[in-house]
Amino acid sequence: MVVIVGIDGLEYDYVKEFQFPNLMQKNYGITDLSEFEEPRTMVIWSSFLSGKNQEKRILAEKEMWKFRLGTEETFFSRFNKHIAIDVPGYTQDMEQHNKERQAMKDFFAKKITVEDYDKIVFEHHNKIKQKFFESLGQDYDIVMGYFNAADVIGHLSFGVKSKMKIIYKEMDDIVKRTAEKAGMLLVISDHGMKAIGRFGDHSTYGFWSLNKEIKLEKPKPMDFYDLIANKTNR
Numbered sequence: 001m002v003v004i005v006g007i008d009g010l011e012y013d014y015v016k017e018f019q020f021p022n023l024m025q026k027n028y029g030i031t032d033l034s035e036f037e038e039p040r041t042m043v044i045w046s047s048f049l050s051g052k053n054q055e056k057r058i059l060a061e062k063e064m065w066k067f068r069l070g071t072e073e074t075f076f077s078r079f080n081k082h083i084a085i086d087v088p089g090y091t092q093d094m095e096q097h098n099k100e101r102q103a104m105k106d107f108f109a110k111k112i113t114v115e116d117y118d119k120i121v122f123e124h125h126n127k128i129k130q131k132f133f134e135s136l137g138q139d140y141d142i143v144m145g146y147f148n149a150a151d152v153i154g155h156l157s158f159g160v161k162s163k164m165k166i167i168y169k170e171m172d173d174i175v176k177r178t179a180e181k182a183g184m185l186l187v188i189s190d191h192g193m194k195a196i197g198r199f200g201d202h203s204t205y206g207f208w209s210l211n212k213e214i215k216l217e218k219p220k221p222m223d224f225y226d227l228i229a230n231k232t233n234r
């Protein structure tokens with residue numbers, strides 16, 4: 001089974017500083033986002049899934065967040081049985097996305113606390129986590145789980161290192177539990193984060209790690225397409 005753990009906003013510098021061994025796996029590094037105008041979540045995940053830079057196409061959309069690739073455009077089409085849990089550009093739950101955006105507005109309007117905000121994010125995280133581990137126990141050829149807590153919580157708390165460390169530890173535990181089920185295991189983020197006071201903004205590179213000794217020199221998000229598609233059992 002090929003397993004992809006997609007972690008929005010996972011920052012290379014924090015992974016390195018915290019030294020979480022499961023996130024780092026055998027090989028890890030940063031991704032090259034230099035051909036993108038900006039590190040936009042929807043653009044980078046869609047480009048990763050399709051092996052093509054989707055920036056122009058997505059920016060031409062009226063509502064970027066509603067963009068969806070067809071299965072045939074993604075590496076999932078190269079496998080018999082796949083599941084992609086909550087993946088932006090493909091299967092993301094828009095209801096939750098809208099709820100999180102509203103919660104951020106409510107926080108800045110002082111209607112809710114940062115703890116209320118975090119709770120909304122964690123409840124969703126736990127649902128995704130459960131579905132992800134259920135899927136690993138089934139007969140899929142490829143499973144991708146997408147986890148957004150590092151990014152969504154990071155936007156309000158990336159500068160609060162003690163809190164971020166708890167979230168990175170949670171992600172490290174998820175990868176640890178996943179490792180025994182996976183043939184190839186890719187951990188990938190769209191972009192990292194940088195602290196702006198207590199808040200966080202997107203950094204201009206992503207993160208990747210693999211459970212194999214494969215040399216990758218600062219790959220672009222699109223470069224993983226062949227690596228994944230070549231694991232096809234068709």
Ligand SMILES: [Zn+2]
Nearest residue numbers: 008009041190
């Ligand atoms: Zn993102």
